[in-house]
Amino acid sequence: MWGWTLVLAVLACIVMMLWPKWRVEQPIVSVFLHLAVAVPFVALASRFIVNDTSILHVALNGGEDLPLKYRFAATWAAREGPLLMWAAWMGLVAWWFGRPLASEGDQTHRLRLRLMHGFTLLLLLISMTLDPFAENPLGLKGTGLNELLQTDLMVIHPPLVFLAYSLCIALAATSLAILQYDDDTDIDKRMLHQTRPGLLIATLGIGLGGLWAYMVLDWGGYWAWDPVETGSFLPWLALVLMGHLRTRPGKTSTLMWTGLGLATGALALFATLVTRAGGVWAASVHTFVIGDTDGAPPTDVFGRMMILKNRAEGVEIVSYVLLILLLSGVFIRAAQGTTRRPFSNLFLIPIVGALIAVLFDYRTYEFAPSLFFVAMVFAPTAVDWPKHLQKDESLWSYKGFLSLPWLILVPAVAYLLTQDLLFVLLNTLMFVPLYAAPDARKAWGWGAAGTMMCLASAWSGLVDLYVAAIMLGFYILPWLVMGEEEMEQKPWLTHKFIMRTTLWAPVVLTSLYIILTLIILVSSIDAVQFNAHELYGAPFVMGMALALFAYTSRKQSPKQIVSVVLGTALASVVLAILVPSALGGDASEPISEFLSRGTIAWLVLPSVLVALVPVGAEVYNRVQTSGFGKIAPAAHLVHFGILLLLIGHVFTTVLVDRGDASHRITLVRGEMVEVDGYGYVFEEIVLESDDLEVGDGYVGAVISVYSGDEKIGEVEPGLIRFDGSANPPRSEVDTLVRYHGDIVFIFDGSQTTGLMQQVSTDGADSVQRMRVIIYDLPGSHLVWAGWALMMVGMAWLTVLDARKTPHPRSEEE
Structure with a gap:
């Protein structure tokens, strides 16, 4: 009907x-x-x-x-x-x-x-x-709505995420149209006009997802680098990078603007795939393990997605894959020079495929070979083959070097070494701009991107070390074979050099961090790599914080700025080596043979603390001098919020091992158990079955909390039972809010069956022991305060942009 x-x-x-x-x-x-x-x-x-x-x-x-x-x-x-x-x-x-x-x-x-x-x-x-x-x-009749989704935040979070992805797709469409007609006048205004609301919505959506995890899931945290979380983080990072392109030194090329716009759309589609390609990321709590397959599933992302081709969800999955490949192909073509021939009709291919599925059978792509998907990448180039300009012999270029077809050689070597088509695609995307550059030595950004990809692939275990080393050689080749360039010696300890470096920092560091995060995510199809994300990301956080310090301290002498930057970086490394456990919490918990959680915390915390006050002062001074009508104070308010959030993140996530058994406490009714300066007394078991908003039954434990002899609060962690559900009862987390942060209490679900049997047989008063999981999270308030300030700053930016960049009215109106 x-x-x-x-x-x-x-x-x-x-x-x-x-x-x-x-x-x-x-x-x-x-x-x-x-x-x-x-x-x-x-x-x-x-x-x-x-x-x-x-x-x-x-x-x-x-x-x-x-x-x-x-x-x-x-x-x-x-x-x-x-x-x-x-x-x-x-x-x-x-x-x-x-x-x-x-x-x-x-x-x-x-x-x-x-x-x-x-x-x-x-x-x-x-x-x-x-x-x-x-x-x-x-x-x-089914089992109904998943019990974890029966929460207020799930009414808001998913719609906001899809709205953010819609704005990412709009950026990709803008980029495609610009490339099609070489119409790049005021390209920065066009892109930023869509980027700023997209970043605001994405920040709100991701933050609400973290708040949902913090309040509903039974692990007492807001971020765990789950593949779905990480997937949504990637387009957010791309939007952040887009927002900083105009501040970098020099003119930002059309290829950079449009390439990032295409990447933003592709990453939004990729994030959707992570969530909706059930079984590809088997490590995610949001997806289901692949079933009904012959033998073990493939070990690469593309191979696992292809398993879904003949299923009901196959049309959706393959359509997103085709769009990502076509967007990649357009970038590869654009990197080799402008094109006037229409390539936009290629985007009708997934529409035609979906239409065939509607009219005939959803197994449209069941017999599509891998070559079909490879063809999508090269289809835009086939539409308009690039013209090769005469080489300038004074410049170093891959074209003609050793008479080798480098543009074919590099992807071919990547495929022969790995048989991983996604790894081949990423190498192609990084190498083509380096290959197309008239002087590869000046395309150092693409060389750095390729180097980062190879290193991250080795660190995360995506490829073997020797494979990464071979591929790395292609990206550093210009600097290995070129002669020494004669460069005018210029003093580097100057305000100009420091400002140039700090303005480049957000673009370079964010670009490399996106690559790092993407590679770790791709390699996390069977296990979440929490430690890899935190450890390898720490130097990038340090670099960004120190760049913010250098910029906001620009009125100081260059020598003072450099001394603080180098001193802070050195102190971070020394403290990480000598006293990794000094920060408390689970700092001594090892993450490898030589490193601990405290190591990561020390690499991040000093630089963030050093930058916090100067950035806060920058916000205040900007408002005092220019009022609320300028972009700068709003942008720095976002930076200040990020720094606050990072401080909280160190203490509530990095320094807390949620798998450590020491957080699981057994309480005896009426007896105080002291843990880390607090006393906990189990008072009674509470049972409810009537007047519940959701669920069929509730069991909770009333716990009194003491600081010394003073009772400071009472909490009631519990579980809600959903009859007929195959899932375990839903945890009802309770939190005691303290000035320093939250103390989170989680009812240990592993005791539920035995406890309920005892209650049904002997009554609630017979329960003399129960287990509870307790996390003391100092600095948790900083996470949410920082997130709130980020949104205020982003909303401020969005309003200013809307006022300054109104839609022009047509002549007909």
Whole structure:
């Protein structure tokens, strides 16, 4: 019955693709067309709200006993709902940015909107293959909404994440349109106008996800480098990098702006794959292990995704993969020179594939060979083969060096050594700009990117050490074979040099950190690499903090600035070596044979503390001198918030080993147990089965908390039972808020069965012992305060940008 809403939305997308200018020329009609795109999601949500079990999707994932807000949240509990929600958000974003951007040509404007509507059309076609409004003639009933999703934050978090991803897709569409027509006037204004709201929404969405984990999950933390968390972090980092491109020294090239825009869209798609390609990242608590496969699953990401080709979700997974490959191919083509021939029609390929799946069979891509996917990368180049300009013999270039076809050789060697197509693609993306540079020695950024990728691949275990060494040789070749350049000797201890270095720092360090994080994520398909993320990321955090210190201390003498920077870095290393356990907590917990958690903490903490006061002073001084109408104080408020968050992160995440048995405390009724300066007394067991908002039964433990002889609070960690669920009871975490941070209490779920049997047999008063997990988290308030300040600063930036960069009105209006 409700399937007509999908047909209506598809037709609306097609109309907007054919006549994209209606957003300007026919604004009223355009509003109705954009609203039509959201109708399927609204219809599905309405079915969940009224618990219409005649629809199979509702019967399997909804529930008449759920509160209204959780019925609404059940809309995105499976695959179908999020697709329709994403399509609705894309419709909103396309309408919001539907007018021409700054200095945007008519052709560019049309293509940008067509690409956005085309992606929306793809989402709708994919959802049609899943049939979200399928009838339920047999009266089937599922287990209902996952108990972990029956929380207030899950009503807000997923929609915000998909809205952020929609803004990332908008950036990719803008980049494609610019490259298609070489229309790059005011490119920075166009890109930043979409970046700033995207960064605000992404920060809010990721932060709420962390808050949900902190309040609901039974591990007492907000961030664990789970693959899904890390996946959402990547487009956030890309948006951060985009926001800093205009501050780097010199002119930022069109290739850099558009390449990063393409990367932002690709990383948003990749993050979606991490969440929705069930089983690829088996280590994630958000996905399911691959089943029904012959033998062991492949050990590489691409291979595992290809297993899903013939499944119901295969059209969605393969469509995202195709888009990522096409975006990569466009960048590879653009890196070799501008193109005038249209490549945008290539993005119809996944749409056609999804349409075939709708009309015939969802196993559209079942027999697609790997060569088909490789062809997607090189399709943009095949459309318009780059012209090779005459080589300048005074410059060093890969072209013609040793008469070798380097552009073919490097990917071929990567494939022969690893047979990992994703690793080959990443090498190709890094090497092509280095190859295409007239003087490879000046393309040091791409050389550094390739070097980082090889090192990260070896560190994370993605490839063997010898493979990384061989690939590394390709990226450092120009500096190995070139002669000594005659360079004018210039003093480096100057304000100019320091300012230039600090302005380059966010671009270079963030770029390299994105590569590091991506590589570790790719290698984490079977096990989360928490230690790798924290350890290898620590030098980047140190570098960014010291760069902020140097910039905000620019009125000091260069000698003083350099002395503090070098002294802080040296002190961090020395303290990490000599007194790694001095910071308390689980600092002495080893992460390798020679390193501990305290090592990581010392590498980060001194530099962040050194930068904190100067950055805070910078915010105050900027507001005093220029008021609230300038970009700078808002940007530095974001920096100040990040520094606060990092301090809290060190004490609440780095220095806390949530697998350490010392946090698991056995309490005896009426007796005080002292741990780390606090006394805990188990008072009673609480049982409830009536008046629960969700769940069928609750068991909790009342615990009094003492500091010395003074009672400072009472907490009640517990568990909620959901009858009929195959999952264990949901933890109800309780927190005692202290001035220094939170003390988190978690009811140990492993005792539930025995405890409940004892209660049912002998009564609640018979329970004399219980186990609770306790985490003392000093600095936890800094995490949330820093996050809040970041959002205030980002909202401030977004408002200022909206005022300074209004959409130009068309001549017809």
